[in-house]
Amino acid sequence: MIIKQEHLVESIYSSLQYISYYHSPDFIKAMVLAYENETNQSAKNAISQILINSKMCALGKRPICQDTGIVNVFIEVGMDVTWDSELSLEEMVNEGVRRAYNDSNNLLRASIVSDPLFSRKNTQDNTPAVIHTKFVKGNTLDITVAAKGGGSENKSKFTVLNPDDNLTDWILKTIPTMGAGWCPPGIIGIGVGGTAEKAMLMAKSVLMEPIDINKIKDKTEHTNIESLRIDLFDKINNLGIGAQGLGGLTTVLDVKIQDHPTHAASLPVAMIPNCAATRHVHFSLDGSGVAELPEIDMSLYPDLEMDISKYTKVDLNILTQSQMDDWNIGDTLLLSGTIITGRDAAHKRLKSMLESGEGLPNGVNFDNKFIYYVGPVEAVGDEVIGPAGPTTATRMDKFTDMMLENTGILGMIGKAERGDSTIESIKKHKASYLIAVGGAAYLISKSIKKAKVVAFEEMGMEAIYELEVKDMPVTVAVDTSGENIHKAATSIPVTYSS
Template sequence: MEIKQKQVIQSVANALQYISYYHAPDFIKAMANAHEKETHQSAKNAIAQILINSKMAALGQRPMCQDTGIVNIFVEVGMGITWDADLSLDDMINEGVRQAYTNPENPLRASIVEDPLFTRTNTKDNTPAVIHTKIVKGDKLNFIVAAKGCGSENKAKFTVLQPDESLTDWVLKTIPTMGAGWCPPGIIGIGVGGTAEKAMLMAKQSLMDSIDIADIAKKPNPSNIERLRLDLMGKINDLGIGAQGLGGLTTVLDVKIKDYPTHAASQPVAMIPNCAATRHLHFSVDDTGVAELPEVDMSIYPDLEMDYSQYKQVDLSTLTRKQMSDWNIGDTLLLTGTIITGRDAAHLRLKKMLDSGEGLPKDVNFDNKFIYYVGPVDAVGSEVIGPAGPTTATRMDKFTDMMLENTNILGMIGKAERGESTTQSIKKHKASYLIAVGGAAYLISKSIKKAKKIAFEDMGMEAIYELEVKDMPVTVAVDTQGHNIHSIFQNIQVKYN
């Protein structure tokens, strides 16, 4: 069996393009079931947006999420393979990544930085991938190609329990500390045993399995691990965190567990979530050519449309703090007007400018506007902007006082919870924090009618944009009185501590 270099490169590139806009059928079915049974209206709205966004992305063949991920590759190399190649396998894979992320018809956001401790310079093509290779019998290359968003990857947890300590207790105590930045509903992957790095690897690998918890529930004689999976899923969902941390019935769609023999004195445990942009694909490469990828059955999507009757229209050009004082947490709004964007690196540069007395960039005016925490995908064709969903607002907490005290912003738009001190700062300045749905990036981008880079263009997706939006859907998460829709996390943590 001779494998050609170009077959590997093209197969990897095709797979990464495919998973940028196609969810796996098992995920869509699980989300549709979650939507059907959800009774909490805010959570139901969020799940609906994720499903509508997924269908739009599939039809438009554009990324379902602006965070097109760090590439994870699991590859099994058959011992009987011979090669027609000038590159190493890692180099072939990375060339496939490069071609996928720089594809002019569907460019994917370049998020990878090299020299992570110091210059953190963007590699501009999302290389290198994180590659795990295993040598096996046979004469095929078996791939799992995944793109892992950082909102969920940042929530990875690890501990070493005593042999007699309860995994369930640790999971239920730890899940609330992850907040909503991992964009639930999603999958929880758990690795138990081996050593620290083995447990982490198993947790990540478990996320690549299909959603099968409903089938497990029907088994007459489930295994010990299957019973544990069922028990954990029920107890995690009973926490009431729900979609986007808004409360509700479904926080996880499945719980996966892999284990491995370990030292008698140890119980290493890793836990990694997969978000609402769950992206992975399994395929094989042999001597017949480039891998064939699955055809997509669009009939699996539920018939859903945005119900705008539930939303209140807001004209940002005339909005006042007095009008915002009438908002309550959980209110759903449609924003029309001008907003300014800014993420981590932009906030850091703004801080340096303000601290030095230089002031804000000349074309950046936050006065009486909202700042949107977003790093969009580049536009293609007639698009104004590419997919542009929110990033995790919690990372911007350390800059919130600075922004509220120096820019006269009305508030912020992002995803996930804010810390207690940030919530109090929002209250003090009679500002608001609004959330957009993580996992609905393509849907949100359609509400953006104009987009112009106005500062820090050298920072790529971290540049500051001025956006003109029409009917951008958001939910009030922290109101001007300091009420916080995500206080559920604090309540759960108090219970388990």
């Protein structure tokens, strides 16, 4: 078979556009089941928003999450394949990535920076991809394309156990240390054996397999690996972390395990989570043209709408600190008014400006406002802003005391838990920390009615925006007395047998 350059480039492009707005059917089914079974109201609300967001994205063909990921491509090249191409395989893949992320009809956020230790300059087109190539018998290309969000990627874990150590013990000890920044519910990939790099590669690649844990459970006989998967699935969910770390019955939708022969003195173990914006698709090329991608059955989605009667409306423009004293963790709010955004790089520059005596940038006024940790997708068409879900708040912990002491902010909006010292700072300043649902970026963006860059425009997604919001859904995660929903959700000790 002759594989043409344009067919591969176009297939990479179309697959990345496809996974930016389509969840796979197995994921939708697993999330619907999780929603139906959930008894924790905060977690059920989060799962509902993720499903509503997913359906909106499928219909509107806009990204599920503002973090449109680092591209991972797994390619099995048939040894009988011949090429009609002027570009190398890597160059063809990256050309497809470049086209996908710069498509004016559905712009995707460019998050990749070169020179990672020093200048960290954005490449502007999300290249280069991370490409894994394997040569196999045959005359086709089998390709899996994934877009992996930074929040889940940052929670990857690796260890080398002793051969007689208990894998389950290590996993159940490690999962709680990952917090909620990986946006559960999602999938856990585990690679066991080989070498360090082999274990990590297996943990990543096994995430691309279909969600099938309930089918495995229904079997009358199980392999050792299947039995381990079931055991870990049940025990991880019994930890009570739940959707977005809010507690509840479903932390993982599946646990996938792949192993490989290893050295007699070693037991390398890698664990990588996939978030609620799980994005991947598989296709084959046989020389006949561009890949055909699966149709999405919209009937898989339940008929869900946000029940705003369960939310308290808050006017941010007249909100006072004393009014926030009435909030309790778990309260659901609809925010209206002005908020200011800021992410890692913006906080770093603000710190430098405050320490030098320069003060805040012209046009930036945090006084009596909330700061929203977000790096939105660029708007297309008549949009005010593109998908604009929260980023992991933990990364901003080291700046929180500075912001509360020097800018007059009332609090922060992000996702996932905060560190102990940050909780103390929030309590000291009588501030609040609110969480928006990671994995509901397009839904959240519809509550943003005006958006303008007010500082650091040259930093792209890291720029500071002033947003006018109307009924933006959030949950109180840390109240003014320092009560913390993420700690409360997992405060009941869980015992298990090794």
